[in-house]
Amino acid sequence: MVFDPLRKYPGYALRRASTMSMSDLSSRLADLDLRISDATVLLVIVSNPGVRQSAICKALDIARANIAPLIARLEERTLIVRKPLDGRSHGLELTPEGEKLTAQVMTIVEEHERSILDKIPENLREPFMLALGHLWSPAD
Template sequence: MGELGNLLEPENLRVTEAAVLVMIQGRSDLTASQIGKALDIQRANMVPLLNRLESAGLIRRQPIDGKSQAVVLSAEGEAKMTVVGALIQQFEQGLLERVPPEHRDHLLPALNAIWK
């Protein structure tokens, strides 16, 4: 993850922050608790992480019901995701290029099987 971190550094983002942005992109129903659980981030760490993203103008909170709030991308967050998405794609392409060509067709299905 160090390489991805280096790519994200000029965007003033950490890998974990980028993971949150990727997760909430296109969603309006995820709470901080759900995000933390999915990304295995302890509750005590979620508060400062989300505060940093909110202070940077990348996320906002939006009511879901009477007591829950969703974490959603702001307009600035959507714009940032254009750049972040390209950087992640560049990182993933670099990883794939390290795999010998004869193994590439088998690698992604195998990784996807493990991930599920």
């Protein structure tokens, strides 16, 4: 067995855990012909009907240049529609087909997340989630 000298570093451990997690979720979503970013946007829209693209960018830290092709993919699949909000802006909503697919996405995400937590002893789950929250939440 080869010794991994980086294993003791939290950033490295997070990257390794993230790589494993994202690979698993990506393969689960492939059955629905969705990328993780597509699924995430669908989940934001179902939770925030009429949300603007700019709000999605801010919430998910997606560059404006990257959201346009993502939204276009979802529109081409008739999963979302644009609804006028005012004279210049549009909100995004799921179509009935999008609602059905998003329900499947949520089931997959919940199963995926449960499989991650199952690897962590039950008494460490809450402190684990609190610690992770401190790493990516903005400083007070």
